[in-house]
């Protein structure tokens with residue numbers, strides 16, 4: 001195959017950005033659509049365990065090795081009474097969920113979810129309701145979850161069959177409180193004050209917790225980034241992270257522009273980082289605020305279908321985006337963007353995990369399968385743990401509708417010192433041409449290519465279904481390493497994982 005494009009990279013052991021916090025490969029389960037009911041939980045499913053959770057879904061999730069899962073929302077949390085989801089299941093109320101216009105049966109709640117998550121090796125990132133509730137409900141939930149015993153709420157947990165405290169470390173102070181759609185939406189001043197006071201009380205209950213303050217719901221919010229500046233002015237010393245949320249879509253079917261959207265994500269991270277550092281300077285603080293990108297993904301395919309669903313049903317098929325190949329490429333680029341920001345982005349959640357804008361889909365009572373986006377997420381989670389190294393890149397660029405100088409080559413590099421493995425993630429954004437990549441890895445003496453995984457497809461719109469997995473990786477990439485130089489052909493529109501070890 002002939003190719004015109006050439007890109008060069010230099011990767012050096014000493015170009016360290018930071019250790020990648022494995023929690024950037026986190027995800028999210030909200031009480032929304034079929035994420036919980038029919039997704040992770042379906043007592044009548046042939047693979048269900050004794051607690052009613054689907055075994056086939058757990059098997060797929062174990063492959064992904066998800067370190068942390070945000071729960072229970074999302075918009076849902078801003079109208080949620082956590083007390084409805086604990087205690088004897090047959091006594092739990094059914095409630096209207098106003099966020100998604102459904103009926104919540106409360107069959108799964110705090111204890112069931114935490115037990116399920118720990119069964120697949122995941123921590124829980126718990127969100128508290130700062131929409132309809134506030135300080136009191138938040139401190140009670142924390143006491144219920146984390147206090148060892150001898151108090152009303154911790155003893156209630158024991159009575160509910162959970163003797164040992166859950167020791168949930170990470171807590172979100174509400175969800176998207178900047179958004180007018182949010183139940184209990186607040187101004188920056190209102191939220192900043194409430195988040196600060198909630199944080200103070202929660203830390204009194206359990207000083208070991210980490211707290212996430214709500215940032216903007218996306219970059220196009222009219223209040224971005226003033227929201228960050230104003231809320232952090234209140235919460236800066238009381239919280240550990242500020243959240244970022246962002247979803248993209250290819251609504252105009254302009255794929256070159258769509259694949260450049262990760263540049264917006266990059267800009268978002270830069271802007272939030274600068275805003276945090278401005279507040280740090282203003283407060284003469286010694287503390288550096290970290291970022292939790294706790295909702296990110298592609299979300300647009302299901303928008304029309306969702307407007308046609310009847311309200312007030314249990315677990316309707318909401319937000320069921322069927323992802324195509326180009327979506328997998330953008331998800332790959334978004335992962336690379338976060339790896340390159342490993343010094344500040346310490347947690348992130350692919351939103352979401354099962355059925356609802358998710359890498360895994362299920363049929364009620366039937367099969368479970370991998371969507372296209374499963375693969376870049378899997379590869380990053382498998383091979384993206386270690387030190388993020390800054391690749392120095394020389395790539396041809398293009399101009400798109402909303403972006404100029406978009407590099408055709410997108411990349412990130414992770415060096416796992418323990419296993420002496422180096423992984424070069426390389427994405428070719430060119431839709432018609434392959435690219436010859438040359439990467440100087442001289443500081444990795446004696447390293448050889450052990451695998452070159454490739455995700456590619458002739459049809460950018462190809463999708464996976466229960467019956468057929470059209471988009472899946474192969475290991476036929478041609479990367480080799482000779483004389484301290486990796487050379488590889490990157491097919492047009494392709495995601496590449498080049499693995500080297502000693």
Ligand code: AHR
Pocket residue numbers: 030073074075076175176217295351352
């Ligand atoms: O993930 C779907 C929704 O997107 C979440 O509930 C909300 O936080 C965001 O707007």
